[in-house]
Amino acid sequence: MLPKILPLLKEIELPVSKLHATVQAFTVKEEKNLLLSKDLGDMILENSLLKLIELKTTFKEEGAKVDDLCICDVVVLLVEILSLSKTSKQDLAFRCTNMVGPKDNQHECGTRIALTIDISDYKIIGESEDGKILQLTDNIGVELHYPRYSVIAPLQAKEKLDEEDYIDVYMDCIKAIYEGDEMHTDLNKDELREWFNELPGEYLKMFIDFVEKMPSVVLDYDVVCPTCGNKRSFHAVNVMDFFTSSMERNG
Numbered sequence: 001m002l003p004k005i006l007p008l009l010k011e012i013e014l015p016v017s018k019l020h021a022t023v024q025a026f027t028v029k030e031e032k033n034l035l036l037s038k039d040l041g042d043m044i045l046e047n048s049l050l051k052l053i054e055l056k057t058t059f060k061e062e063g064a065k066v067d068d069l070c071i072c073d074v075v076v077l078l079v080e081i082l083s084l085s086k087t088s089k090q091d092l093a094f095r096c097t098n099m100v101g102p103k104d105n106q107h108e109c110g111t112r113i114a115l116t117i118d119i120s121d122y123k124i125i126g127e128s129e130d131g132k133i134l135q136l137t138d139n140i141g142v143e144l145h146y147p148r149y150s151v152i153a154p155l156q157a158k159e160k161l162d163e164e165d166y167i168d169v170y171m172d173c174i175k176a177i178y179e180g181d182e183m184h185t186d187l188n189k190d191e192l193r194e195w196f197n198e199l200p201g202e203y204l205k206m207f208i209d210f211v212e213k214m215p216s217v218v219l220d221y222d223v224v225c226p227t228c229g230n231k232r233s234f235h236a237v238n239v240m241d242f243f244t245s246s247m248e249r250n251g
């Protein structure tokens with residue numbers, strides 16, 4: 001029998017949930033499959049990535065699941081797995097969209113700029129408020145958790161989000177509702193939706209704020225165009241950004 005090489009492992013503490021995870025490097029076969037699914041479109045790639053992240057992660061805490069994590073923790077898992085697999089370096093190609101030329105005859109610079117990024121250079125921005133209690137009245141409060149990535153991921157594939165999509169995300173933030181000493185945790189989705197829709201409008205902003213300020217994983221690089229000297233920054237914030245090896249960016 002041929003000798004078996006054990007995969008590389010790394011233990012990490014996730015920044016938001018504080019869960020302890022051990023991640024494993026991808027195998028050659030898994031990397032090949034990922035490369036193949038890259039051509040099949042974002043949603044399929046995202047699905048296979050999520051499945052792989054699940055496969056490559058074990059938690060110390062019983063019952064913990066990748067499906068229950070917020071986007072920040074999922075991205076950290078992915079980045080750590082890619083770094084361990086020695087595939088954290090990515091070559092990107094940009095097009096310079098700076099407008100150049102005389103005032104009456106401006107055109108886009110259009111120079112292609114190559115940039116090699118290393119996603120293990122990531123930073124986490126924002127303070128975690130996971131588990132925060134939102135006091136709605138003197139005796140009614142809500143325990144908030146960041147929306148799960150498994151709820152947000154399908155929305156990212158939609159072209160336009162409607163009101164119900166946003167409400168799904170805010171509802172997913174509600175872990176428990178307090179009323180004095182009584183705590184409701186086993187929340188029925190329909191009942192919760194009705195309760196949420198009946199909330200005085202002023203509370204909606206608190207939910208929006210909570211979601212908007214959730215910690216995120218970012219990667220920042222400054223890029224200078226060799227032709228026109230225009231300086232701009234590369235700023236990646238979502239899972240797909242971290243796993244796309246070459247792209248045209250205008251932002």
Ligand SMILES: [Zn+2]
Pocket residue numbers: 096097098109110111225226227228229230
């Ligand atoms: Zn340029």
